[in-house]
Amino acid sequence: MANILMVVSAADSLTMKDGSEHPTGYWAEELVVSHQTLRAAGHTVHLATPAGKKPTVDQVSLAPESAGGKERADSFRDYLASIDAELASPLVLADVDIAGYDAVVLPGGHGPMTDLFKDADLGRLLVAADRDGKVIAPFCHGPAGLLSATLDDGSFAFAGRRLTVFTNEEELNGGTGENTPWLVEDALKEKGAVIENAAAWSSNVVRDRNLITGQNPQSSEDVAKEVVKALAG
Numbered sequence: 001m002a003n004i005l006m007v008v009s010a011a012d013s014l015t016m017k018d019g020s021e022h023p024t025g026y027w028a029e030e031l032v033v034s035h036q037t038l039r040a041a042g043h044t045v046h047l048a049t050p051a052g053k054k055p056t057v058d059q060v061s062l063a064p065e066s067a068g069g070k071e072r073a074d075s076f077r078d079y080l081a082s083i084d085a086e087l088a089s090p091l092v093l094a095d096v097d098i099a100g101y102d103a104v105v106l107p108g109g110h111g112p113m114t115d116l117f118k119d120a121d122l123g124r125l126l127v128a129a130d131r132d133g134k135v136i137a138p139f140c141h142g143p144a145g146l147l148s149a150t151l152d153d154g155s156f157a158f159a160g161r162r163l164t165v166f167t168n169e170e171e172l173n174g175g176t177g178e179n180t181p182w183l184v185e186d187a188l189k190e191k192g193a194v195i196e197n198a199a200a201w202s203s204n205v206v207r208d209r210n211l212i213t214g215q216n217p218q219s220s221e222d223v224a225k226e227v228v229k230a231l232a233g
Contacts, residue, residue, distance in 0.1 A: 001042045002102035002231045006035065007093065007122060007145065009111025010053040016179045025056030027109035028076040029067060029217045030140055034107055036079060037224035043231065046101075050115050050122075052092035058109045094121040098128045103227055107220070108140030108166065110176065113184065116145035123148035127157050130210065135230045139214030139223045140166045144184045147191065159192030162208040164215040167197045174201070 008031065013021040038045050049055050057080060060066050067073035080087065098104070104125065106112070116122055126149040129136055138145055143165040149157035168185045172178060189195055197215055198204035204215040205222045212230060214223035 004045045004103045005101040006105045008055040010049040011111040011114035012056040014110045017181050024110040025058040028061040030107035030220045032076045032079045033220040034224040041228040048091035048093045054088050098125045103135035106138035106142035106145045108142040112141050112144040117147040119148050133210050137212040137227045156191040162194045163213040164206040169200050
């Protein structure tokens with residue numbers, strides 16, 4: 001069975017276009033569903049955050065209207081409670097040696113737009129993981145973390161690669177709207193990524209060799225299943 005590094009944002013707010021602070025963190029469904037699916041397949045999942053800080057769940061993601069009903073929201077709360085010890089003491093991202101892992105998974109929420117997109121330690125891990133052909137699987141806003149990956153010559157490590165991400169349409173019409181400070185889809189395009197999005201709020205997984213990406217929260221389980229498939233060879 002594989003060892004999987006799940007990199008989670010340590011941010012609890014996002015500075016908006018107007019300078020206000022928008023409370024955020026990781027999106028419950030994305031962390032819970034992917035973590036649960038990967039562990040159910042028999043894999044070991046280690047959580048890591050910048051500075052080893054306990055990640056903050058976006059409270060909006062635990063509201064019944066966001067989670068898909070009260071029962072589902074309660075199940076997310078219960079699962080997070082069951083792994084609270086892991087969440088409370090994640091690995092320090094700067095101390096992680098990618099040699100010990102077979103895959104890197106990055107769930108979203110708006111948190112990555114605050115810290116992971118510019119985290120040099122994450123960038124180092126992603127460049128090394130990609131060089132070694134290890135599975136890299138960010139989804140929803142998680143692909144913002146890919147922006148941290150810069151090669152020695154200053155170029156974007158994932159330029160020319162096919163991927164998907166939370167779309168401009170989804171952000172503007174169901175995310176943080178017109179006050180969003182920057183759009184992850186646009187930023188990745190500007191760096192040279194080849195974006196392949198599907199209809200808003202539909203599950204969409206794009207695989208380009210070892211890079212597996214998902215478009216939105218609805219893609220969480222399908223991304224995790226594709227990771228399991230990739231690890232099985």
